[in-house]
Amino acid sequence: MSDDAIPEFGSKAAGGGVGLGSVSLGAGGGRTLAEIAVILLVAVVIIGGLEFLLGWYQVPEYVLPKPSAIAAAFVKELPNVAPHWGYSVVTLLSGFGIGAGIGLLLAAVITQFPFVEKVITPYILILVTTPMLALVPLLILRFGFGYTPRIIAVSLATGPMVMINAATGFRRTDSAKIALARSYGASVLQIFWKIRAPMALPMILVGLMVGGIFGLLTTVGAEMAGGGFGLGNRLTTYSSMIRMPEFFAVILILSGMGILIYVIFFLIGKKWASWET
Template sequence: MTTKRHLHLAPWIFTLGFFLAWEIICRVLKVSTFVLPAPSTIAQAIWEYRNQLAFHAMHTLWMTLAGFGIAVAFGLLLGMALGASRLINAGTYPLLVGFNSIPKVAVVPILVFWFGVGWVPPVMTAFLISFFPIVVNVATGIATVEPEMEDVLRALGASKRDIVFKVGVPRAMPYFFGSLKVAITLAYVGSVIGEQNASNVGIGNLLTRASAAFEVPLVWAALVVLAVLGVVMYVITALIERSMTGWAQRSDMAAA
């Protein structure tokens, strides 16, 4: 019982402790706000700019979710193709890895050439940066179906499609949800990069303008808002995961 309560409290205590330590260091060492504002200063800035922050955060949230949604759909489809066919897997892997190695900041100008400044570049950047882990994980889940299970079904006359949909896809779900947790945070990185370079709204754009004007507390306030949004989305993904793949989280290790 007590261990369980400790586990529930631990994230709050650690987070509060982190900000408390930060505050104390800033005050004791008299760190300039320009270098590192104390959490209290950042909190003040958040309150002061709350309307502006909320507006831009909502925009960023939309960009992120749109890009993430496309990444999920695309990642699932491509992952299924890669997992089901060794030929497609072998053929496309170098391309995928090569593409994933390109820093997405470098792709944003190209997106601007194509689509102009607006909502498309942030959404596309979020998509491009977050689909790769989904593809790899779904493909792994499908490609690692037990050969005996495959034999049982093939001996019944099951087609490749049957095996992929009856066994491969459900089996890949824990991998899929694991990758979603990585992908959702990556999607934030993507949409903010897109907004910084090719949008007139969104937290990314706010960051660019605030740093150009040396409004350091506002920059930090924007970063904190981003982090909080990221945590909230992560938690939602994790909750969905737990309700969908409870069968995969039955070991004591997952429960502890």
């Protein structure tokens, strides 16, 4: 875009306005106490119902363990599972950190050069849509059964996702706001930090959240593919030993981690990006 174009006023920032709201599963609005009570009641009904029905029909534990058995296994096995939980967190955090860092940096730089962006975008799209999990066996061949193949897979899964969303954010240039900053003599760097970055933040947070969930997925998948540690490895171990209560206890931990990722970015968005609703 030429510097000389008169910005259009009154229109929304160009390039789409997908905020965190669109993935917030309706969590945006405040809930009343009654609503929370109903949500809890549903949980009690489902868990209690499962407990009762599984006992009534005498469903064998290797098909589906009772909620009480899962809870007991969770408490009992926690000391054994905890280190593996730690290994998974290490894999996820390092892979996510590397991937998101590179993704953000690339998005910020590439959107400054429309030509480069046009050339690179299809390849990034391929990276986003290809399940990076598929590469894990190959990575294991090359890097062995340690952290390395897992962290590479996780950063490959998160990086492009973060990048493509952040790029959408950085592309939403509002030339009127940039002109405002320029009229006060703002430098290119000031325009980036004071206008472009805050404007891109809602989209960046969406990218980080989805990237985080993708990262968790890839972490577990990579751990299942090989190597003797991590929560994914626990899943394959417990299922091969038909220890279903322990298996489901690990699933519980994983869904807790997923929800935590969501909640963290939801709260960050509420604090720093709530101007866009």
